[in-house]
Amino acid sequence: MSEELDLLVAGSGIAGLTAAVRAASHGLRVGVVTKGTIAQTATGWAQGGVAAVLGNISDDTEAQHETDTLKAGVGLCDEDAVHVLVHEGPIRVRELIALGAHFDRDPDGTLQLAREGGHSHARVVHAGGAATGAEIERALVAATGRTAAAVHEHVFARDLLVSGGRCRGLVLRDANGERVVRARHVLLATGGAGQLFSLTTNPLEATGDGVAMALRAGVAVADVEFMQFHPTALAVDRMPRPLLSEALRGDGALLRNAQGDRFVNELEPRDIVSRAITAQMIESGLDHVFLDVRPIHDFALRFPSLAGILAGVGLDPTRDLLPVAPAAHYLSGGVVTDLDGATEMAGLWAAGEVSCSGVHGANRLASNSLLDGLVFGARVVDAIVAGKDAAEPTGAMRSLTGRGGWSSVQVSSNGGLDIDKADLDRAAMQRALTEHAGVLRSDDSLLEAEEAVARVHVSPDDDELRNLVSVAEALVQAAIAREESRGAHARVDFPDRDDDDFRLRIVVRG
Numbered sequence: 001m002s003e004e005l006d007l008l009v010a011g012s013g014i015a016g017l018t019a020a021v022r023a024a025s026h027g028l029r030v031g032v033v034t035k036g037t038i039a040q041t042a043t044g045w046a047q048g049g050v051a052a053v054l055g056n057i058s059d060d061t062e063a064q065h066e067t068d069t070l071k072a073g074v075g076l077c078d079e080d081a082v083h084v085l086v087h088e089g090p091i092r093v094r095e096l097i098a099l100g101a102h103f104d105r106d107p108d109g110t111l112q113l114a115r116e117g118g119h120s121h122a123r124v125v126h127a128g129g130a131a132t133g134a135e136i137e138r139a140l141v142a143a144t145g146r147t148a149a150a151v152h153e154h155v156f157a158r159d160l161l162v163s164g165g166r167c168r169g170l171v172l173r174d175a176n177g178e179r180v181v182r183a184r185h186v187l188l189a190t191g192g193a194g195q196l197f198s199l200t201t202n203p204l205e206a207t208g209d210g211v212a213m214a215l216r217a218g219v220a221v222a223d224v225e226f227m228q229f230h231p232t233a234l235a236v237d238r239m240p241r242p243l244l245s246e247a248l249r250g251d252g253a254l255l256r257n258a259q260g261d262r263f264v265n266e267l268e269p270r271d272i273v274s275r276a277i278t279a280q281m282i283e284s285g286l287d288h289v290f291l292d293v294r295p296i297h298d299f300a301l302r303f304p305s306l307a308g309i310l311a312g313v314g315l316d317p318t319r320d321l322l323p324v325a326p327a328a329h330y331l332s333g334g335v336v337t338d339l340d341g342a343t344e345m346a347g348l349w350a351a352g353e354v355s356c357s358g359v360h361g362a363n364r365l366a367s368n369s370l371l372d373g374l375v376f377g378a379r380v381v382d383a384i385v386a387g388k389d390a391a392e393p394t395g396a397m398r399s400l401t402g403r404g405g406w407s408s409v410q411v412s413s414n415g416g417l418d419i420d421k422a423d424l425d426r427a428a429m430q431r432a433l434t435e436h437a438g439v440l441r442s443d444d445s446l447l448e449a450e451e452a453v454a455r456v457h458v459s460p461d462d463d464e465l466r467n468l469v470s471v472a473e474a475l476v477q478a479a480i481a482r483e484e485s486r487g488a489h490a491r492v493d494f495p496d497r498d499d500d501d502f503r504l505r506i507v508v509r510g
C-alpha cells in the first residue's frame, strides 16, 4: 500500500468486503485493513439470516417490508433510506448468490424463508439453519480473493488522516509500528460496539472504533442511544454470550418466566421482548428467564449450529428449558451518512453497523443489518464511481441540515478523562454500562454510568479502550438527552414516547 489508493476500507465484514469486491470489479485500486484475520467479524457470527423480498416466492411485498422496518424504528427511520434498503436488498442478495453464497433451499430449489420478530411475513433467507453469517463471510472472503483487492490482516486503523477538511487516508498500526496510508476515499466498515457492555453477543473486535475515529475528527454521529439488546442470549457463564436466534421464536419457541408461564408475545420486536424479560428478571430476582424450544420439531436437524452450542454447555433442547437474558447486540446509530454512505467529511464514507444512514431509526428490525451492509456497501462504491465527492441532504444527513422536518440537538462527547480518579478498567466500565445504561435507564442511573466512564484508566497504547470510552461517553450523553422511551431506548423516568419531539435525532460530536 505504498501508492495512493482509490479506496481504503477499514473492516472485512459484509459492508467492507461487499464494497471491496465491487470497487475492484470497477477497476479501482482498493485496499482493506482489518484488525484481526479477514473472517474475524460479527458478520461471520450472524445466525438468523437476511431479510429480503425475493420475488414470486411468497405473497410478501416490498411495501410490507418497508412498513415493518418503519414500525420497528418507531418514527425515527428515514423513509427514503428504508425504501432504498428494501428495494435494493433483493438485487444485492441475488448478487451475493451469484458470487457463491449458498442459502438453504427446499428440495425443489426454492429458497427457504423464515419469519422473525417484527416481520409480517416469512422473508428471511438463511444458510446452514442458523449459520447464515458464516456462509456469507465465506463467500465474500472467497470473492475478495478472486479480485485484485489487497487485504491486510492484523492492521489496526487508529485514526483518520485529515487535512484541509478532507479525509485523505488512515493512520494504521500493526506489529511493525505506526504508518500512514493515503487514499482518495476511505470507507469505515468497522462494525458495532457491543463490547461497551459486560453482557453482549458481539465479538471482541466490536469496540466502536469507527464511531470513535469519527468523533475525534469532529464528524457527526447520531442515534447512539439506541443500542439494541437481543432478548434471547443464552445466560451461561461465557462472554460473548451465545445467541439463540430470533428464528427459534419464529418457529414456535416460547418464553417462560420462573413459574413456567408465558408473559409476552414472542414475535413482538426485540425492544418490547427485552423489556418484558427484564421486568420479569427484576420481579423474580433471577438473572434470566427461559426459552422453551421443545415445540420445535427436529431441532438438531434444523439448527445444527445451535444444537452444538447447547450440547457444549450441557443443555438438551428436547428436554431442558434454556436460560436466556437480554444482551447488547446491535448499535442502531453511528456515523451519520446520506443515502450513499457519504459522511459530512469529504472523502470519508461509512457503511454497515458503524453507520447511521437512517434505515434503523430507534430500533433495527431483525435481519435488516446484513442487508444494510450489503446495500450501503455497494452504494458507496457506485457513488464513488459516479464521481460523487460530497454528502447530500438525504437519509440521516438531513438531520444535520434541519431540512425535511428533521432537527438535531448537539451534546458533546468531551473525551476528557478524569485522570485524578482513573481507577476503573475495561471490565468495570462494561459492568457499569450494563447496570446503568442497559435495557432500562434513568437520569440517575445514566449519571452513574457517566461517572464510571470518566474514571476509566486508559493506557496510551490501548487503542480499543480509548475508543470504547469515547463511544460510551457519546452513548451515555445521548441517552441522558433523550428524555422519552422510544425503540431500544427505555427510560424508567420517562416511560412514554414524546411525540412532540418526534423527529428529533440526537447528534453527538467529539
Ligand SMILES: Cc1cc2nc3c(=O)[nH]c(=O)nc-3n(C[C@H](O)[C@H](O)[C@H](O)COP(=O)(O)OP(=O)(O)OC[C@H]3O[C@@H](n4cnc5c(N)ncnc54)[C@H](O)[C@@H]3O)c2cc1C
Pocket (backbone or CB within 6 Å): 010, 011, 012, 013, 014, 015, 016, 033, 034, 035, 036, 038, 040, 041, 042, 043, 044, 045, 046, 047, 048, 049, 050, 051, 132, 133, 155, 156, 157, 158, 189, 190, 191, 192, 201, 202, 203, 205, 209, 210, 243, 329, 330, 351, 352, 353, 354, 366, 367, 368, 369, 370, 371, 373
Ligand atoms: C451473534 C450475532 C448474530 C447476528 N445475527 C444476525 C442475523 O441473523 N441477521 C442480521 O442481519 N444481522 C445479524 N447480526 C448483526 C450483524 O451480524 C452485524 O450487524 C453485521 O454483520 C455488521 O457487519 P459490518 O460489515 O458492519 O461489521 P462486522 O461484520 O462487525 O465487521 C467489522 C470489521 O471491522 C474490523 N475492524 C473494527 N475496528 C477496526 C479497526 N480499528 N481497524 C481495522 N479493522 C477494524 C473488524 O475486525 C471486522 O473485520 C448478528 C450479530 C451477532 C453478533
